[in-house]
Amino acid sequence: MHHLLKPFEGRPAAVSARAADPVNAPMIRHWCEALGDTNPAYAGDDPIAPPTMLQAWTLPGLSTARAGRAPAHDELFALLDGAGYTAVVATDCEQEYVRPLRPGDEITFDSVIETVSPRKSTRLGAGYFITTTTRLRVAGELVGTHLFRILKYAPAPAPAGPAPARPRPVINRDNAPFWEGVAAHKLLIQRCAACGTLRFPWLPGCGRCGSPEWGTAEACGSGTVHSYVVVHHPPFPAFDPPYAVALVELAEGVRMISSITGVPHDRVRIGMPVELEFIRVDAEWELPVFRAHADRAAGADA
Known part of the structure; x- marks a missing residue:
């Protein structure tokens, strides 16, 4: 299977895609209210967007197609779905912030499928880790990068026997x-x-x-x-x-x-x-x- 997935590495997942909305104060306010973030830099007459909103500006709506989306992403997922790897879970992300975003900034971005791992066995099930990197720009200037990794997997069957014990909390000197x-x-x-x-x-x-x-x-x-x-x-x-x-x-x-x-x-x-x-x-x-x-x-x- 991996020999079919390896050629997707390096292929674009989005090319010159445009964010659905410019950076705007209402979305910044809703984000800060949801997280309880009262940093004054994100309010007032000249706010900046919280850096961790980076991915939020690129997300498509639930029912809207994203202009600029390249076919490689859908082709890769269709191939894995057809082979039984129908479940997906986000595993980690890394972000780099080059400069603050402000209301009115219009974002364009490009995404590349960086790597598709060999088949891995996990407690969730066997599957493939897919890593994409997105580069966000405003007026051609790089403003941030977003590395995102998911596991596309076939759910493991429920174990037989008695129900497993509930996971224990991590207790340390701080808590x-x-x-x-x-x-x-x-x-x-x-x-x-x-x-x-x-x-x-x-x-x-x-x-x-x-x-x-x-x-x-x-x-x-x-x-x-x-x-x-x-x-x-x-x-x-x-x-x-x-x-x-x-x-x-x-x-x-x-x-x-x-x-x-x-x-x-x-x-x-x-x-x-x-x-x-x-x-x-x-x-x-x-x-x-x-x-x-x-x-x-x-x-x-x-």
């Missing part, structure tokens, strides 16, 4: 007190000892003032769903898709990723109020999750 709080049925948030800023997830230093000194504050347990995704694929050990994973905004103002219980995955809604609870996932572990109520879900649909 061990958080898990001690969970064991005591407390949801602890870090509080900077120097400036008082609350932060979550737990980190070794304050993102606002840089101080390494900290204390804790116990969350009251109330929150709202800020955003969410419904996971259908790929399957992970000890998880049964589909299920909802939400970014919950706590009453204290910080956000954390958690499972939503109490309602089906398709009833979760942005803005839905939720309450903290602790669930036992096996004989050794309890985890903090957030419970929504069916009557509130019904109200959100009304």
